[in-house]
Amino acid sequence: MGWSVSVPGIEVSVAVQSERTVVHVAGRLDQDAVVALRQQLSDHDRCLVLDFSGVSFLGLAGVALVEAVAEQVRAAGGELEVWGVDDPRLWQLQEAGRLRALRRRAGSGTGTADRAQSRNRLVMREALAAALRVTGAPMGNAQLLDPASLSLRITTQRGFHQPFLDFFRRVESTAHGSSCGAAAERRSAVFVEDVRRSGLFVGTPAAEVLEDAGVRAVASLPVLSAAGDLAGMFSTHFARPTVWTADVRRELAYVAESAGRLIR
Known part of the structure; x- marks a missing residue:
């Protein structure tokens, strides 16, 4: 029936x-x-x-x-x-x-490690897409943690040109002078309402790169695994100073938590 x-x-x-x-x-x-x-x-x-x-x-x-x-x-x-x-x-x-x-669909036959990495990249791509929809931001990127070097590496991005991607291609998970590095170190979200006035960026090489990329505000949220370990990061960027409302912050936190449940 x-x-x-x-x-x-x-x-x-x-x-x-x-x-x-x-x-x-x-x-x-x-x-x-x-x-x-x-x-x-x-x-x-x-x-x-x-x-x-x-x-x-x-x-x-x-x-x-x-x-x-x-x-x-x-x-x-x-x-x-x-x-x-x-x-x-x-x-x-x-x-x-x-x-x-x-x-699965016919033709899949990758190894376990390749499947895990493929899954994680896909999860972070979806997380970034969701974060951009929630915030309406025109720019953003997602990173995965490289356990060997303990650095965050960009796996997907939207709206950026090569100078920005080259500068932030690899960010130490305890680095200063970047919102993603600070969020990784704190294991909590970092919201920068105005890059030009933020103590996180003023006087750092990153400030010039962000200025050149037209970034005035950024929000970075760590993605933590089920065990509470840092697994990745997604960031959204605005071309103007921005204040994130409580509702938007909750939505972004939900995206990060959802990604954390899926990532491996």
């Missing part, structure tokens, strides 16, 4: 079989689509399959959906399978035993 359900932005069909329910999803699983789909899945407490073979975009919200549904189904004594997706952020769920099965 099967039927379709109405979820804005995506196509969803449900097939009820003797031992499980298969939910076929097609389209972009962005934040709005995830909220609507979550409501449709709230009553499913038996063995469930999420068939994502038709999904063209799986963001942080989509991964969080899988986590939530997995807990819901497991609490009811069932099991969750995810089909048709080769997303590195879901590998950890399977390895932790929270997914019964993860059937």
Whole structure:
């Protein structure tokens, strides 16, 4: 027996079989689509399959959906399978035993270390995209911690040219003269409302680089692993002095916490 359900932005069909329910999803699983789909899945407490073979975009919200549904189904004594997706952020769920099965798209065969690094890069890219949406900032970058050198290295960026990228390509996790270095050292968010007036930057080489890049304000948030260790950083930058509201700060903190749950 099967039927379709109405979820804005995506196509969803449900097939009820003797031992499980298969939910076929097609389209972009962005934040709005995830909220609507979550409501449709709230009553499913038996063995469930999420068939994502038709999904063209799986963001942080989509991964969080899988986590939530997995807990819901497991609490009811069932099991969750995810089909048709080769997303590195879901590998950890399977390895932790929270997914019964993860059937990936054909062609995936990288090693464990490569998968972990690929997943972490993807998590940080999604975190930066979310942070830019929350703040409306035109510029930003995300970094991962290199455990060998204990330095932060840029893995993705938006809006910057080569001089900025060259200068901040590698930042010591205890470095001064940068918001990301300060946030890494403190293990807490750093908000600089005006670079020209901040004691963090005044008189440092970084101040000139930021001036040249047109940056007047920056917010840097550390991403901490489940064990509380520094794993990465994302920063958003404005071309004018900026005051971050309490709501925006909470949203950015949520993005950092979500990324920390996914990163390895």
